[in-house]
Amino acid sequence: MKLQSKKGIALNQAFGAVLTLVLVAVLVIVAIFLFVNLGATFDAGTAELNATNTMITQFGTYPTLVGLVGTIIFLGLVIGVLVASFVFGGRGSRV
């Protein structure tokens, strides 16, 4: 994503940023679903099944990280609007 404002996120970038976040979130869920179904095809105790289960465990931690990214995006929006509105930095930025 190309940030034009270095102080927070500009409001006109908000929709694209949140849309990207939603798409990434869906992708993580679909990936876990794929791993679960892939793992069901492997025999118990095999390296493939172990690797798949490890992958499911690792991807299972990503929803929390996606939530963190979203929180940072919205805080960036707050800062961006503040800077653009009240010139808290240099010349200010586009809203």
Add this chain to the structure above:
Amino acid sequence: MLKNKKGIALNQAFGAVLTLVLVAVLVIVGIILFVNLGATFTNLDTYGENNETLTAVTEVAQFVAQSPTNNATLCNYEDFAVLATNATGGETIPASNYTISSTAGSILSNAGSAYNNSDWNITYSGNWGGQSCVASDNMITQFATYPALIGLVGTIIFLGIVIGVLVASFVFGRRERF
């Protein structure tokens, strides 16, 4: 583009609020998407336990250890099936003596049962949505925190509009376009 750096100019208000509304709708659509996606994840994993002891089973429902009440990660829980035995005598308790909830993982003694208010051993099994369902629920939980942040952004926008109108109306700073 902002030309007025003191607050948000009124002619930018509509665009700013419209963007906020679109972002808010997108968050809600995202949550709807995750809810519906999560609902499709059924029968992807199994649960079960042998001879779990429930103490003093009465006409009030008791939940087994692997039930959504006692383990919140067990989403899309279904097909709860049990075999109950008397913990004291070991004989099988006929199914007519109890009622189970297939989606809650609970069991209660029917009124008038000879086994009412006694300890039971429960062997049970069923299916649930697996890690895909857990990920969907976690994503819903994370996205559910965003409306409050969107509200904060909106508050800052409207305060900016107030400042912008005040500045433009009463010339609190340099000459600015309204």
